Amino acid sequence: MSESIRLRAIRKQFSGKTILHDVDLDIAAGSVTVILGPSGSGKSTLLRCINHLEKLDAGTVHVGEALIGYRQKGQHLVELPEPMIARQRQKIGMVFQQFNLFPHRTVLQNVMDAPQRILNESATVVKARALGLLEQVGLEHRIDAWPRELSGGQQQRVAIARALAMRPEVMLFDEPTSALDPELVGEVLQVMKNLAQSGMTMVVVTHEIGFAREVADNIVFMDQGKIVETGGSHQLLDHPQHPRLREFLASVL
Numbered sequence: 001m002s003e004s005i006r007l008r009a010i011r012k013q014f015s016g017k018t019i020l021h022d023v024d025l026d027i028a029a030g031s032v033t034v035i036l037g038p039s040g041s042g043k044s045t046l047l048r049c050i051n052h053l054e055k056l057d058a059g060t061v062h063v064g065e066a067l068i069g070y071r072q073k074g075q076h077l078v079e080l081p082e083p084m085i086a087r088q089r090q091k092i093g094m095v096f097q098q099f100n101l102f103p104h105r106t107v108l109q110n111v112m113d114a115p116q117r118i119l120n121e122s123a124t125v126v127k128a129r130a131l132g133l134l135e136q137v138g139l140e141h142r143i144d145a146w147p148r149e150l151s152g153g154q155q156q157r158v159a160i161a162r163a164l165a166m167r168p169e170v171m172l173f174d175e176p177t178s179a180l181d182p183e184l185v186g187e188v189l190q191v192m193k194n195l196a197q198s199g200m201t202m203v204v205v206t207h208e209i210g211f212a213r214e215v216a217d218n219i220v221f222m223d224q225g226k227i228v229e230t231g232g233s234h235q236l237l238d239h240p241q242h243p244r245l246r247e248f249l250a251s252v253l
Contacts, residue, residue, distance in 0.1 A: 002201040003064035003091070003169040004029040005050060010059035012045055019045050021225045022059070027218075029064075030199045034212040034233070037222035038248060043205045046222070047172050050203065051092040052085050063092060063170060090118065093168035097179045099155040101147040101162075107134065108143040111162045119166070126165070133161040137191045153184030157191055170201040177208060209252060213237055221245045 005027040012020040020042045027033050035043045048054040050061055052069035060077070061068040068088055070077040080088075101110050111130040115121045134140050137157040147155055156176055163171065173192065177185040189211050196202055196215045206212065212219055216233040221242070229242045240246045 001169055002030045002199055004062075005170060005201065005203065006060075006062040007046075007050070008060045008062075010046065010049055010061070011057045012042075012049060012054060013057050019225050020049070023225075023227055025220065025227065025230075027201065027203060029201055031217040032196045032202045032204065032215050033218045033220060034216040035203065035205045035220045035222060036207070036209075036212065036248070041222040042225040043222050044174050047094075047174050047203060047205055050170075050172060051089050051094060053094075055079070063088075066091075068092075086118075090166055091169040092172065093163035093166060093170070094172040094174065095156070095159050095163055095176045097175045099147070099152070099159045099179075101155055101158060103147050105147075106143065107139060107145050107147070107150070107158050110147070110158055111165050114162065115165050130161070130165055133164050134158075136164075136194070137161045138187070151184055152180045153187045156180065156188045160188075160191055160195070164195075170203070171195065173202065173204040173206070175205050175207070177206065207252060209237065209249075221248065223248075 007023055007025040010020050010023040037043050045054055069085055070079055108130055112126045115126045134143055137160055139157055177188050193215050213233050219233050219236045220227055221229045223244050229245050
């Protein structure tokens with residue numbers, strides 16, 4: 001099941017510098033939203049706020065009906081205990097720039113680890129799901145390989161399968177191809193395209209304009225911690241309205 005995401009008045013500061021300025025964003029269940037913008041525009045910080053890897057200085061995040069990271073107490077928000085936040089994160093899959101696979105575990109063991117350890121699911125059930133996911137990402141023939149034996153693109157595909165093994169309701173991708181050699185980018189993007197077709201709610205921070213054009217239902221352009229322009233992929237990429245977006249696209253296309 002996929003869920004919607006609702007951000008309201010998100011504000012985040014680091015060392016007194018405001019990184020996110022009262023960001024509002026609605027992401028429909030089952031949609032693919034791509035976030036574009038120059039380095040330092042707040043894209044990755046916004047993504048990390050969705051699953052409370054970064055604590056908010058103001059605002060709220062809802063995934064479905066769940067208020068992430070907090071509970072309402074009168075007129076105030078009180079941060080949840082870490083075990084409750086961890087349970088919320090189980091429904092929010094995230095794929096990072098770095099693959100972060102366990103080097104001492106095989107591909108199959110990496111994918112099986114979290115559902116067994118965190119969800120206490122049986123090895124038989126988890127193994128069947130893991131094998132299906134590894135087939136989905138085209139790595140069913142490498143289940144016994146060690147991460148060091150895989151290319152960067154293969155490791156990232158394992159990381160995607162590992163996130164999906166927790167049966168998340170939304171998937172967040174933080175520049176998942178930026179650490180890859182150019183010739184390996186396509187294989188990871190293809191897996192993400194297939195996932196998008198399955199109806200998973202996806203939020204993707206990326207510089208891959210071709211992927212955004214082909215897959216995104218909506219594109220969000222950020223600059224200096226603010227959402228400058230949003231719209232459908234063809235509308236925003238072919239007919240950008242804001243001068244800053246036109247300048248950005250001219251630099252990357």
